[in-house]
Amino acid sequence: MIRASGLTKRYKAVEALRGLDLAVPEGKVLALLGPNGAGKTTAVRCLTTLLKPDAGSATVAGIDVLADPAGARAKIGLSGQYAAVDEHLTGYENLVMVGRLYHLGKSRAQARARELLERFDLSEAADRPSKTYSGGMRRRLDLAGALVAAPPVLILDEPTTGLDVRSRQQMWDVIRELVASGATLLLTTQYLEEADRLADDIVVIDHGQAIAHGTADELKATTGGERIEVVLADVEDRDAAVRTLTEIAVGDVRVSDNGRELSVAVSGRGAGHLLHVLQGFERDSVTVLDAGLRRPTLDDVFLSLTGHATEDAVAGTDDKNKELAK
Amino acid sequence: MSTATQALTDGWVVAQRNLIKIKRVPEVLVFVLISPIMFVLLFAFVFGGAIDPPGSVNYKEWLIAGIFAQTVVFGATFTGAGLAEDMQKGIIDRFRSLPMSSSAVLVGRTTSDVVYNILSLIIMALTGLLVGWRIREGVVDAILGFALLLLFAYAVSWVMAFVGMLVPSVEVINNASFIVIMPLTFVSNAFVPTETFDGALRTIVEWNPVSTLTQASRELFGNTGGFAPTDAWSMQNPVLYTLIWVGVILLVFAPLAVRQYRLTTSK
Numbered sequence: 001m002i003r004a005s006g007l008t009k010r011y012k013a014v015e016a017l018r019g020l021d022l023a024v025p026e027g028k029v030l031a032l033l034g035p036n037g038a039g040k041t042t043a044v045r046c047l048t049t050l051l052k053p054d055a056g057s058a059t060v061a062g063i064d065v066l067a068d069p070a071g072a073r074a075k076i077g078l079s080g081q082y083a084a085v086d087e088h089l090t091g092y093e094n095l096v097m098v099g100r101l102y103h104l105g106k107s108r109a110q111a112r113a114r115e116l117l118e119r120f121d122l123s124e125a126a127d128r129p130s131k132t133y134s135g136g137m138r139r140r141l142d143l144a145g146a147l148v149a150a151p152p153v154l155i156l157d158e159p160t161t162g163l164d165v166r167s168r169q170q171m172w173d174v175i176r177e178l179v180a181s182g183a184t185l186l187l188t189t190q191y192l193e194e195a196d197r198l199a200d201d202i203v204v205i206d207h208g209q210a211i212a213h214g215t216a217d218e219l220k221a222t223t224g225g226e227r228i229e230v231v232l233a234d235v236e237d238r239d240a241a242v243r244t245l246t247e248i249a250v251g252d253v254r255v256s257d258n259g260r261e262l263s264v265a266v267s268g269r270g271a272g273h274l275l276h277v278l279q280g281f282e283r284d285s286v287t288v289l290d291a292g293l294r295r296p297t298l299d300d301v302f303l304s305l306t307g308h309a310t311e312d313a314v315a316g317t318d319d320k321n322k323e324l325a326k
Numbered sequence: 327m328s329t330a331t332q333a334l335t336d337g338w339v340v341a342q343r344n345l346i347k348i349k350r351v352p353e354v355l356v357f358v359l360i361s362p363i364m365f366v367l368l369f370a371f372v373f374g375g376a377i378d379p380p381g382s383v384n385y386k387e388w389l390i391a392g393i394f395a396q397t398v399v400f401g402a403t404f405t406g407a408g409l410a411e412d413m414q415k416g417i418i419d420r421f422r423s424l425p426m427s428s429s430a431v432l433v434g435r436t437t438s439d440v441v442y443n444i445l446s447l448i449i450m451a452l453t454g455l456l457v458g459w460r461i462r463e464g465v466v467d468a469i470l471g472f473a474l475l476l477l478f479a480y481a482v483s484w485v486m487a488f489v490g491m492l493v494p495s496v497e498v499i500n501n502a503s504f505i506v507i508m509p510l511t512f513v514s515n516a517f518v519p520t521e522t523f524d525g526a527l528r529t530i531v532e533w534n535p536v537s538t539l540t541q542a543s544r545e546l547f548g549n550t551g552g553f554a555p556t557d558a559w560s561m562q563n564p565v566l567y568t569l570i571w572v573g574v575i576l577l578v579f580a581p582l583a584v585r586q587y588r589l590t591t592s593k
């Protein structure tokens with residue numbers, strides 16, 4: 001349903017895309033996972049005819065996006081990284097305008113706008129200018145805009161970045177409904193968890209290239225899956241703790257420099273392993289300050305795929321939230 | 327639907343969106359309405375007595391058509407600035423992801439600016455009537471005069487639309503339009519009679535479309551005071567000459583603006 005091959009785009013000094021290949025079968029969800037600057041937005045813009053790639057080709061619903069951009073646009077609902085809504089228009093006016101530009105006709109555009117506002121829980125705010133909306137509401141309005149003509153293909157660029165936990169959960173529910181109703185979906189994200197929950201397939205990209213491809217489980221397997229981490233109260237207990245952890249470890253037990261923080265990769269049911277470890281500690285009277293099961297994050301996946309952490313993790317900043325807050 | 331009708335219907339949808347903004351940001355409306363009033367009053371009272379055009383002409387009355395012309399031509403700045411602003415907003419990505427006509431954003435903006443100009447012409451005409459301006463030919467002629475003003479302003483809108491695509495920055499547009507439109511309206515017969523210019527400057531004034539626009543509306547409003555235009559062909563046939571300009575500007579700048587829109591948005 002969505003197919004791209006060899007997408008290449010360069011901005012002066014930066015090679016934003018270096019021969020990216022993608023394929024999303026009909027009715028499936030592909031997550032494009034990557035850190036800031038990986039080329040996610042550039043890929044989305046190429047696929048949605050907003051940007052001409054320097055090389056490569058793409059088809060959406062069988063239509064070549066370069067040869068017939070208008071035809072492709074009719075098949076795609078796009079919700080870009082920054083909400084594309086008119087801040088002076090109300091939510092209702094925004095959606096009616098979009099409907100009319102899809103040539104639905106005035107009365108159908110109006111009916112569709114009401115329907116979508118209802119569905120996205122925006123009915124109450126329908127007649128307020130959208131600049132009074134919260135980030136989450138604006139995001140939902142933007143997604144509603146993408147759905148006006150019920151397009152068969154949806155492309156969402158970081159649909160939940162900058163949203164709080166509740167809004168994110170809502171957005172996930174909405175996305176799941178869309179998929180259940182038969183849409184083909186490409187979404188970009190910086191969170192492995194999000195890709196995990198929503199996608200059938202994940203492509204990890206960095207510096208404009210796909211560096212890994214697979215299901216969430218396959219990717220996590222490359223990092224050794226879940227990890228158990230414990231912090232010991234007393235460094236004296238280290239050897240006893242290592243002995244217990246070795247029983248369930250996949251690979252080596254990692255020990256921090258101070259000797260009190262230990263971690264191991266585990267496979268299968270992490271909770272059962274954790275219980276086993278804690279029982280072992282109880283038996284040997286090993287006191288822990290903290291013990292827990294940690295799911296691999298994008299950073300772990302990245303670290304194991306590229307040998308370098310994501311730039312965000314290094315810089316420790318989160319510009320994205322700041323931008324969205326504007 | 328043919329490409330042309332689609333451009334018009336899509337353009338009208340975008341124009342409606344621009345007009346809603348007038349309601350939501352009334353400051354803009356105040357500016358649209360106040361500045362023409364200010365112009366009429368300022369010129370009528372500051373220069374009204376100081377300049378004495380030849381013949382038995384009442385300068386205040388003679389001047390109004392010039393102020394109309396200057397104001398609507400300056401109004402085109404709005405088109406450029408509005409578009410430059412749009413290009414920086416997220417909504418442009420929505421427009422571009424829709425299967426709509428690629429000229430609709432420009433058609434919409436130039437159309438909504440006609441509405442701005444109609445509003446400011448109404449306000450100026452009312453203010454003019456208050457300070458002694460009169461329509462002395464028939465109503466039909468007067469309507470033709472207003473129509474010509476709007477048509478010419480519409481054409482200049484497309485020039486500014488092109489500039490707005492070329493340099494998508496509101497500040498630059500404002501300055502650029504000042505630099506271009508100021509001389510265009512001042513080296514014309516809008517405020518002083520053609521006779522007061524000499525030599526080469528007079529020729530420029532005579533062939534400046536702002537002069538012929540002014541001349542044409544003066545004639546249509548009956549505000550020439552019986553005072554004959556100079557001998558240049560353009561001044562003898564001001565309506566026709568102005569219409570030729572309108573046609574040429576539209577033929578050149580509308581395609582240029584649309585092309586530049588596509589270029590700017592596909593970077």
Ligand SMILES: Nc1ncnc2c1ncn2[C@@H]1O[C@H](COP(=O)(O)OP(=O)(O)OP(=O)(O)O)[C@@H](O)[C@H]1O
Pocket residue numbers: 011012014015016034035036037038039040041042043081190
């Ligand atoms: N218009 C542009 N001009 C110059 N460089 C650009 C432009 N757009 C993107 N880039 C560069 O291309 C690279 C990829 O950018 P892109 O926006 O696709 O990344 P991204 O994965 O979407 O990142 P983020 O998570 O921050 O949104 C970055 O290095 C960026 O600086």
Ligand SMILES: [Mg+2]
Pocket residue numbers: 040041042081157
């Ligand atoms: Mg991005």
